[in-house]
Structures are given as C-alpha cells and as structure tokens.
Amino acid sequence: MRAFVSTFVLASLVIGIGGCNQRVAQTPPPKPAPPVVAKTIVDPLDLISLEDMAEPQAGLPFKLEPYVTPQRLLVFTSHGPIRVDVLLWIDDKPYDHALEELVDHVLTLADANQDGKATWEELANQPELRSGQFGNLSFEDPRQRKQNIDRYDTNRNGWVDRAEVPRMVSRSSARTEAFSVRRTSYAVNRSRTDSPLRQLLDENGNGVIDHDEITSAAHRLRLRDLDDDEIVTPMELITSSGSSMDDMTRRGDRRRFFGGQGMFTLDDNTPWNDLLYAMQENYERGGQLQLDKFPKDNLLHTIDADGDGVLHRDELPKLASLPPEYELTIRFGGDLKEQPRIAMVPFKKSSAEPITRTDEVAVNLGSDWxxxxxxxxxxxxxxxQQAENLLQIYDGNRDGYLEESELPEQGTNINFALADKDEDEKLYVEEIEASLLQRNWIQRCHIRLQGIDGDDPLFRAIDPNRDTRLSARELQQLKSQLSQMDVDQSQSVEFEEIPALLVFEFFRGDQDNNPVVPQLYSESQDATATSNLTPEWFQGMDYNGDGDISLREFLGTPAQFSELDADHDGFITDAEVLSHPNLF
Structure with a gap:
C-alpha cells in the first residue's frame, strides 16, 4: 500500500515542493528577479489536497497519508554499511510541509510593506525576528544585524530567497536545510572498549573475559549490589568502580569526533570522497576498500559496477538509489495516542525485527545493536498548559489576564507588546499560548541527528528484558549468557565477540552539545507486570519488583517454597503461584 501511495503522489506532485531537500538555482547577476512571496506546496493534480489526504477518500477502502520525503541514511556497522530511510513528522504533518509553513511565515514577515518583495532589511526590522522571539539569532545589535544578513543572504542580492530561510532557522551558514546531521565517529570498537561491565569482568586486564572470569562473573556483580536488594544497577557498577558520574557521562562526548565518520546522508550534497575515505578508515584502516571482507548480501556488492571486488569513488553515488533495509518513522509533537513516536520496519525478509520502546527502537544485527x-x-x-500556569503565577489581582506590569520578560522570555496582538493591553491565556508557540516555532522545525556514546553494549546483551538492571534471575543465567557469546568455542569471550552498540538520537529543542544518555544512567523503577489474578501476598514479598520471589524474599517455609517452585530454578513466578491457589 505504501508503494502505491508513494508512486501516486510522486507521479502527481509538481517538483517544486520546498523543504529540506529543495535546491533553488540562483539567477546570475546583474539583477535577479525578486522572490515571490507565495506558498509552494502544490496539490497533486488538484485532485486531493494535502489536508484531505489524511482522511478516508470516497470510494477508497484505505486512508491516504501525505507523501513524506525520506531522509536517506548510510550507517556503518561491523559487517558493512546499511541503508535506513527516515520519515520525519512534525505535529502530524510531514517534515517538509511543517518547514514550508515556517518558511512562508518568515517570507511574509520579510515583505512588511507588501510590495511582493521579501528583503533582509525588512525581515531584520520585524520585532519577532529582531529580538529573537522565534529562537533565531537576534538582529538587535547593529553589528550582529549586519553579520546575520551577510551570513544568510548567500547570493548577496538583498532579498530573502526560500533556500536561504532554512539556513536562518537552523542557525547555520553552511546548510540549506533545517534537518541536520552532526558529525559522528564510527563507534563499533569504541563502544566495546568503553564498556564499564567489560572492564569490570576482565579482572586481569588482558582484553579477554576468560573461562575463570566467566565463571566468577555473577559473584563479582553480586558484590556490587550496594543496597542488597538482589538487583544490580548500572549506577551501582559505576559507584563501586570508583568512576565519577561526570567522567562517565562526558567521556563519550569528548571522543565522539575521533576516527572515521559513522554515518552519512545520501543526497545531492553527499561528499563522496569523504564517504569513501571514511569507509576505508573504518574497515581497512585507510587501505583500499576490498569487498571480499563483507558478507555477500551487503549492499556494497551491488554497486561494484566493474566487478573487480574493489570500490571506487565513482561507484558510490549508486548507494543513494538502493532500496532501504529499514524504514524509520520519527514523530515530534502532534497526537501520539494513535501513532507511536518512533517505529521501524524491515524492508528485507532477512532483516531482523526491531524491538520498540516508548522513545527507542533497537535491532539486533548479530555483531551489533x-x-x-x-x-x-x-x-x-x-x-x-504552560500558558495557564504563567497566568496563574503572575495574575496577581486574579482578573483573568496579565497586564504589562504583571509579566516579567526576564524569566518568561515573553515580550508583552509582541504578544498583545489586539493591543488591548491585556494578555489572555490564548495570547500567551500563541506567544509560546511562536517563540519555539523555529525549534519545532529544527531536527538534528547525532550519534551518542554512553550505553554499555555488554550490559545490554545480558539484560534481555531491557529494564536497565540485572535481577537475581539474570545474574543466575549470566555464565550461560556469556558462554553463548563465545562463538569460536575458545572458552573465553574475545573483544570482537562482545556485541557493539551504535546509538543515534534524533532531537530538537535546546542547542546543547551534550545529549542526554538515558539508558545507562537512569534506572527503571517499574515492577515487572504480573497477572491481575496474582494474590497480593506475592507482590508484597516481591519487594524488589523483578517479578520473581527468591528464597530470601519468601516469608514461608522452605517446604512451601519448594512446592511453589515447580521448575526448581530457585525462583517463584506468578504463574507458579496461580497453579497452587490453595497453598496460602
């Protein structure tokens, strides 16, 4: 169905739609025509409007959705690069459409005298832009004003061209789109090297978890259970190792840009020489890229046009036309009750099925996660809700609106005069809300993608339920789990046998350079779900909330524990309790 809709829309859509991938050719001097201030989103053949496409159409048994221009990614993994197409949504609209609305609004502001010519001088004079109310760089200072205009007016014609607006909203003089990919280094080996758990288990520091270390691993981790609740958390591992949280959280950021680049976007601006260099550095330590080291089903084999088994620069652009192995959908804002925030589907039958959580999707690629x-x-x-809170906080006389004397601009970042659109010297909740939305309009349309460090790949591998803690049952199974990683049956887990971890984050909002690493350092406090029929005494005894009752937790007699523990694995589950309803 997706293929049908995409084909229909692509065949019908006039190639003039703006957005992240738009490339506007500039008219050469002496004097190009001024840009026309008009919307560029065109209805395909005027048959179905973009708004109507989200609603069921008469005579059609399915719901049409707007076409989303994919952001094509090439991600480097241990066994070679893979293709991932990313579909971005903002407030229930395709990313391109949401960005176009912002561009249209900025161009309208730039045509203050409504003569059909959008100029940078007019735009810089607009109060919203001048004071940075859109989240843009301020134009207040005369020197800053000139620097901003010089930075964004790339063809120096004085007019605000559509292709120049995304530069301003992304605060970038080098990019033409508001979706940006920050440079990210290849993290396969680094994720293994930086694994705190690997370092802890490798007691003799030889880089290998040998047979004796595998055998003693569970005991060594139990010694890190500082609160003695039969649960070992990442925080306890860090605390007991003597590492400071500051060092652990910042280490990845300091090293993120070392080594070959780990990801590229594939479009008209892809630096193919840089891409080839990165692959040679990542896979051949700078040597010529030989295809015999990659699995036969890797996409690199399909672009070897001359069949010589070596990749050359002029063969790389074909990567952009290859079908993706996964399609990733990211939704920011909007109604997330019906649609998940993040979802990924495989496009190849042989591709592994992704595992989805609220804000994360992960796929096991064998040697990598x-x-x-x-x-x-x-x-x-x-x-x-924010607007109502501000009204409640600052409406001192409780008359239902804010007067200028009641609203401090410092701390709220709301300019009273700009927010008071009807100039009645009163700010009602609707005007406050509109000001808040305008203030972060640019941020809502600026999405960044970056690789991040910090998660422990070995911890993830031995924590199958992904609750970011190791339960007594998981510790009991630890020796078996580590032994399963021993692919070459050498009685030890070598460096390359530890799964690597590649983590990429889509984020919007603040301009920080240190993205939060939530999975390793934040603990899950949710108890494991049990049946509604499970008796209350079970949950009462399960004081650490891991869904099992250990012998230490059990308050009955050893004989009762043995009778309830039907499989004699040392734990009582809710299913085992329900099979003995009359024991208590």
Missing part, C-alpha cells in the same frame, strides 16, 4: 532514539525538548503540545 543498532539503536535509534528521540529526544524532544520543545513542548509544543503543552503550550496551553
């Missing part, structure tokens, strides 16, 4: 996350610091969906 590939993880995508979202982080949203623009709370557009909470703007109304």
């Amino acid at each position: 590939l993880v995508f996350r979202t982080r949203d610091n623009v709370s557009s969906e909470f703007a109304h």
Whole structure:
C-alpha cells in the first residue's frame, strides 16, 4: 500500500515542493528577479489536497497519508554499511510541509510593506525576528544585524530567497536545510572498549573475559549490589568502580569526533570522497576498500559496477538509489495516542525485527545493536498548559489576564507588546499560548541527528528484558549468557565477540552539545507486570519488583517454597503461584 501511495503522489506532485531537500538555482547577476512571496506546496493534480489526504477518500477502502520525503541514511556497522530511510513528522504533518509553513511565515514577515518583495532589511526590522522571539539569532545589535544578513543572504542580492530561510532557522551558514546531521565517529570498537561491565569482568586486564572470569562473573556483580536488594544497577557498577558520574557521562562526548565518520546522508550534497575515505578508515584502516571482507548480501556488492571486488569513488553515488533495509518513522509533537513516536520496519525478509520502546527502537544485527532514539525538548503540545500556569503565577489581582506590569520578560522570555496582538493591553491565556508557540516555532522545525556514546553494549546483551538492571534471575543465567557469546568455542569471550552498540538520537529543542544518555544512567523503577489474578501476598514479598520471589524474599517455609517452585530454578513466578491457589 505504501508503494502505491508513494508512486501516486510522486507521479502527481509538481517538483517544486520546498523543504529540506529543495535546491533553488540562483539567477546570475546583474539583477535577479525578486522572490515571490507565495506558498509552494502544490496539490497533486488538484485532485486531493494535502489536508484531505489524511482522511478516508470516497470510494477508497484505505486512508491516504501525505507523501513524506525520506531522509536517506548510510550507517556503518561491523559487517558493512546499511541503508535506513527516515520519515520525519512534525505535529502530524510531514517534515517538509511543517518547514514550508515556517518558511512562508518568515517570507511574509520579510515583505512588511507588501510590495511582493521579501528583503533582509525588512525581515531584520520585524520585532519577532529582531529580538529573537522565534529562537533565531537576534538582529538587535547593529553589528550582529549586519553579520546575520551577510551570513544568510548567500547570493548577496538583498532579498530573502526560500533556500536561504532554512539556513536562518537552523542557525547555520553552511546548510540549506533545517534537518541536520552532526558529525559522528564510527563507534563499533569504541563502544566495546568503553564498556564499564567489560572492564569490570576482565579482572586481569588482558582484553579477554576468560573461562575463570566467566565463571566468577555473577559473584563479582553480586558484590556490587550496594543496597542488597538482589538487583544490580548500572549506577551501582559505576559507584563501586570508583568512576565519577561526570567522567562517565562526558567521556563519550569528548571522543565522539575521533576516527572515521559513522554515518552519512545520501543526497545531492553527499561528499563522496569523504564517504569513501571514511569507509576505508573504518574497515581497512585507510587501505583500499576490498569487498571480499563483507558478507555477500551487503549492499556494497551491488554497486561494484566493474566487478573487480574493489570500490571506487565513482561507484558510490549508486548507494543513494538502493532500496532501504529499514524504514524509520520519527514523530515530534502532534497526537501520539494513535501513532507511536518512533517505529521501524524491515524492508528485507532477512532483516531482523526491531524491538520498540516508548522513545527507542533497537535491532539486533548479530555483531551489533543498532539503536535509534528521540529526544524532544520543545513542548509544543503543552503550550496551553504552560500558558495557564504563567497566568496563574503572575495574575496577581486574579482578573483573568496579565497586564504589562504583571509579566516579567526576564524569566518568561515573553515580550508583552509582541504578544498583545489586539493591543488591548491585556494578555489572555490564548495570547500567551500563541506567544509560546511562536517563540519555539523555529525549534519545532529544527531536527538534528547525532550519534551518542554512553550505553554499555555488554550490559545490554545480558539484560534481555531491557529494564536497565540485572535481577537475581539474570545474574543466575549470566555464565550461560556469556558462554553463548563465545562463538569460536575458545572458552573465553574475545573483544570482537562482545556485541557493539551504535546509538543515534534524533532531537530538537535546546542547542546543547551534550545529549542526554538515558539508558545507562537512569534506572527503571517499574515492577515487572504480573497477572491481575496474582494474590497480593506475592507482590508484597516481591519487594524488589523483578517479578520473581527468591528464597530470601519468601516469608514461608522452605517446604512451601519448594512446592511453589515447580521448575526448581530457585525462583517463584506468578504463574507458579496461580497453579497452587490453595497453598496460602
């Protein structure tokens, strides 16, 4: 169905739609025509409007959705690069459409005298832009004003061209789109090297978890259970190792840009020489890229046009036309009750099925775990509640609106005069909400992608339920889990046998350079779900909430424990309790 809709829309859509991938050719001097201030989103053949495409159409048994221009990624893994297409949504609209609305609004502001010519001088004079109310760089200072105009008016014609607006909203003089990919280094080996758990288990420091270390691993981890609750958390591992949280959280950021690049976007601006260099550095330590080291089903074999088994620069552009192995959908804002924030589907029958959590999707590639996350610091969906909170806090006389004397601009970042659109010297909750939404409009349309460090790949491998803690049952199974990693049956786990971890985060909002690493350092406090029929005494005894009752937790007699523990694995589950309803 997706293929049908995509084909229909692509065949019908006039190639003039703006957005992240738009490339506008500039008219050469002496004097190009001024840009026309008009919307560029065109209805395909005027048959179905973009708004109507989200609704069921008469005579059609399915719901049409707007076409989403994919962001094509090439991600480097241990066994070679893979293709991932990313579909971005903002507030229930395709990313391109949401960005176009912002561009249209900025161009309208730039045509203050409504003569049909959008100029940078007019735009810089607009109060919203001049004071940075959109989240853009301020134009208040005369020197800053000139620097901003010089930075964004790339063709120096004085007019605000559509292709120049995304530069301003992304605060970038080098990019033409508001979706940006930050440079990220290849993290396969680094994720293994930096694994705190690997370092802890490798007691003799020889880089290998040998047979004796595998045997003693569970005992050594139990010694890190500082609160003696039969649960070992990452925080306890860090605390007992003597490492400071500051060092652990910043280490990845300091090293993120060392080594070959780990990801590229595939489009008209892809630096193919850089891409080839990165692959040679990642896979051949700078040597010529030989295809015989990659699995036969890797996409690199399909672009070897001359069949010589070596990849050359002129063969790389074909990567952009290859079908993706996975399609990743990311939704920021909007109604997330019906649609998940993040979802990924495989496009090849042989591809592994992704595992999805609220803000994360992960796929086991065998030697690697590939993880995508979202982080949203623009709370557009909470703007109304924020506006009501501000009204409640600052409305001192409780008359239902804010006067200028009641609203401090410092701390709220709301300019009273700009927010008071009807100039009645009163700010009602709707005007406050509109000001909040305008203030983060640019941030809502600026999405960044970056690889992040910090997660422990070995910890993830031995924590199958991904609750970011090791239960007594998981510790009991630890020797078996480590032994399963011993692919070559050498009675030890070598460096390369530890799964690597590649984590990429889509985020919007703040301009920080140190993205949060939530999985390793934040603990899950949710108890494991049990049946509604499970008796209350079970949950009462399960004081650490791991879904099992150990012998230490059990308050009955050893004989009763043995009778309930039907499989004699040392734990009582809710299923085993339900099979003995009359024992208590």
